Amino acid sequence: MGIRDDAVEIRARGWRTLAALHGLIDTELERSLAREHGLSVVEFTVLDALSRQDGWHMRMRQLARAAALSSSATTRLVTRLEDRGLLTRILCADDRRGIYTELTAAGEKLLEAARPTHDRVLEEALAEAREIPELAPLVTALYADAPVA
Amino acid sequence: MGIRDDAVEIRARGWRTLAALHGLIDTELERSLAREHGLSVVEFTVLDALSRQDGWHMRMRQLARAAALSSSATTRLVTRLEDRGLLTRILCADDRRGIYTELTAAGEKLLEAARPTHDRVLEEALAEAREIPELAPLVTALYADAPVA
DNA sequence: ACGTAGTAGTTGCAGACGCATCGATATAGA
DNA sequence: TCTATATCGATGCGTCTGCAACTACTACGT
Numbered sequence: 001m002g003i004r005d006d007a008v009e010i011r012a013r014g015w016r017t018l019a020a021l022h023g024l025i026d027t028e029l030e031r032s033l034a035r036e037h038g039l040s041v042v043e044f045t046v047l048d049a050l051s052r053q054d055g056w057h058m059r060m061r062q063l064a065r066a067a068a069l070s071s072s073a074t075t076r077l078v079t080r081l082e083d084r085g086l087l088t089r090i091l092c093a094d095d096r097r098g099i100y101t102e103l104t105a106a107g108e109k110l111l112e113a114a115r116p117t118h119d120r121v122l123e124e125a126l127a128e129a130r131e132i133p134e135l136a137p138l139v140t141a142l143y144a145d146a147p148v149a
Numbered sequence: 150m151g152i153r154d155d156a157v158e159i160r161a162r163g164w165r166t167l168a169a170l171h172g173l174i175d176t177e178l179e180r181s182l183a184r185e186h187g188l189s190v191v192e193f194t195v196l197d198a199l200s201r202q203d204g205w206h207m208r209m210r211q212l213a214r215a216a217a218l219s220s221s222a223t224t225r226l227v228t229r230l231e232d233r234g235l236l237t238r239i240l241c242a243d244d245r246r247g248i249y250t251e252l253t254a255a256g257e258k259l260l261e262a263a264r265p266t267h268d269r270v271l272e273e274a275l276a277e278a279r280e281i282p283e284l285a286p287l288v289t290a291l292y293a294d295a296p297v298a
Numbered sequence: 299a300c301g302t303a304g305t306a307g308t309t310g311c312a313g314a315c316g317c318a319t320c321g322a323t324a325t326a327g328a
Numbered sequence: 329t330c331t332a333t334a335t336c337g338a339t340g341c342g343t344c345t346g347c348a349a350c351t352a353c354t355a356c357g358t
Contacts, residue, residue, distance in 0.1 A: 141287065
């Protein structure tokens, strides 16, 4: 025991806090987005990531990174969203292995409809987390990390 | 747009950062724990939560909260670990609906064997995250939240 | 005592995930 | 040029998950 073990314990505690906060937010978002818009959190995340590229497209692998998903899961996720007409696959000419994905008008529309739900639930979840002593400091840190407007 | 929208955007950005960091750590832990000890992250989390109760037991619902899992997933998770002889179910007398779970000797042994892997990978993942500009501040905040020794 | 909620845990079911593998394309070296 | 290696995305397979429905039990109001 000593300084070395303290560091290990601090990391473990931090990770537990992070996981707990993530789980809380993720669960509530999952329920609300599913109920109100038929979207899962990863699906929303992908649509949101695409929209933030603003007119540009993303490759499957970038999408996988953005959503912290395996490439196989990404394939199927994109297929699901494509089947629903929310995005399109575009073969790219310069690298014929690559596949770009792009939001459709319907995709943008659904995303904009879901965003208020997302933002509201996120706010509620963070407020709820702030009431839990173990999570409160991390919530505060989350706000503080943003550039001061 | 204005102050109100800024708050929304700050929250969204914070959540994306949190999710990204969680995904990074979770993925690496998952791979290492599975490969070296045949444990998933939630399984490790449950064993760890039980051990930190130190001789005491936890009810299914507490376990579900600790692991951010649904009660059905918890049932099956406990069944898996019980089948492997890592913990035991104990019917409790005062509330006959309740079921306590308790680590077995084998469970404690596996947990102690897995802990070094867990701690090492966690340290590596955090170090890796620190190299990513978007994640670095949150990593720092994670350490700062701990009580100063 | 009794019926009504409310809570704890389990199970059927359908959906989503990761790993390993594979075909197709790109890149580098002899 | 031709082969070796690496990368990109898709697919088979087994596993895990949440929701909804169910049983068993407790607690409350009359």
